Amino acid sequence: MAQSSSPPFVRIGTRGSPLALWQAHETQKRLAAAHGVPLEAIAITVIKTSGDIIQDRPLAEVGGKGLFTKEIEQALFDGAVDLAVHSSKDMETNLPDGLALVACLPREDVRDAFICKKAKTLAALPAGSVVGTASLRRGAMVKRLRPDIEVVSIRGNVDTRLRKVETGEVDATLLAYAGLKRLGLADKATSLFDVAIFLPAVGQGAVGIECREADTRTRDILAAIDDGVTRTALTAERAFLRALDGSCRTPIAGHATVAGDRLSLRGLIVKTDGSIAHETARDGACAEAEALGADAGRELKERGGPDFFAHL
Numbered sequence: 001m002a003q004s005s006s007p008p009f010v011r012i013g014t015r016g017s018p019l020a021l022w023q024a025h026e027t028q029k030r031l032a033a034a035h036g037v038p039l040e041a042i043a044i045t046v047i048k049t050s051g052d053i054i055q056d057r058p059l060a061e062v063g064g065k066g067l068f069t070k071e072i073e074q075a076l077f078d079g080a081v082d083l084a085v086h087s088s089k090d091m092e093t094n095l096p097d098g099l100a101l102v103a104c105l106p107r108e109d110v111r112d113a114f115i116c117k118k119a120k121t122l123a124a125l126p127a128g129s130v131v132g133t134a135s136l137r138r139g140a141m142v143k144r145l146r147p148d149i150e151v152v153s154i155r156g157n158v159d160t161r162l163r164k165v166e167t168g169e170v171d172a173t174l175l176a177y178a179g180l181k182r183l184g185l186a187d188k189a190t191s192l193f194d195v196a197i198f199l200p201a202v203g204q205g206a207v208g209i210e211c212r213e214a215d216t217r218t219r220d221i222l223a224a225i226d227d228g229v230t231r232t233a234l235t236a237e238r239a240f241l242r243a244l245d246g247s248c249r250t251p252i253a254g255h256a257t258v259a260g261d262r263l264s265l266r267g268l269i270v271k272t273d274g275s276i277a278h279e280t281a282r283d284g285a286c287a288e289a290e291a292l293g294a295d296a297g298r299e300l301k302e303r304g305g306p307d308f309f310a311h312l
């Protein structure tokens with residue numbers, strides 16, 4: 001039945017994958033609670049991105065992670081939505097001029113999960129086993145830890161990847177534990193990698209919210225749900241990535257933690273074949289998050305040299 005409704009309080013743009021929808025609904029819930037408005041007052045618009053459409057080729061080949069955000073960012077520019085909710089891991093290193101990452105939801109567990117029916121851990125997997133992953137970082141780290149294991153590229157959403165293990169198409173895969181938890185699939189994780197040996201991707205487990213930089217109304221609305229600790233960690237991690245010029249094509253890992261007003265960051269670059277890795281760390285004041293991250297990134301860029309990622 002047609003119903004005259006007042007304009008929405010604010011409008012969210014999101015991809016349509018199950019994980020993206022979870023993130024959009026979580027943002028909607030938090031905004032509704034923080035501002036005392038009904039859920040229905042916060043519109044959710046699902047936007048199909050090129051990344052959702054091109055499913056058959058590895059992401060690094062078809063143009064990287066901008067593919068998952070471009071159409072949503074266009075909707076922001078067009079004024080069709082006010083804010084975009086992303087897995088911050090999938091956000092481009094350099095956002096388009098006029099857009100900004102202004103808020104974060106509290107971070108989920110950052111660890112990578114090992115999913116396998118044949119062994120409890122990567123270390124216990126028989127030589128010659130096949131690990132499927134879409135992530136260059138995970139592939140390179142698997143090679144580094146287990147050069148005797150074959151890494152193949154698989155794409156698709158979380159369900160698709162789990163099915164490939166289930167059907168035996170691959171012996172194991174690695175997924176963000178955060179995504180599994182959010183989808184109610186935590187029990188699919190066979191084991192979890194300690195961050196000390198398997199450093200997560202920049203932004204892993206953190207939901208990032210983007211809006212038009214000059215849109216002070218939306219920025220004020222988002223400030224009410226922003227998790228400052230997560231945003232500080234993300235600031236350091238993303239500055240690290242930016243200094244390295246990281247895209248989906250480069251196996252880079254980075255993870256920051258915050259305790260009080262102090263921040264610790266670890267960063268790593270690794271060759272796709274796992275043969276060489278360089279790692280660094282920074283500790284400092286949260287207020288220096290950006291500078292600490294950038295400094296760590298510059299160090300690794302220098303240590304890696306100009307050809308570190310060149311063979312890709």
Ligand SMILES: NCc1[nH]cc(CCC(=O)O)c1CC(=O)O
Nearest residue numbers: 087089175176178179204205206
């Ligand atoms: N690239 C896909 C993607 N983007 C965010 C997550 C997981 C959730 C998160 O890290 O916040 C995933 C799936 C995965 O890496 O397993």
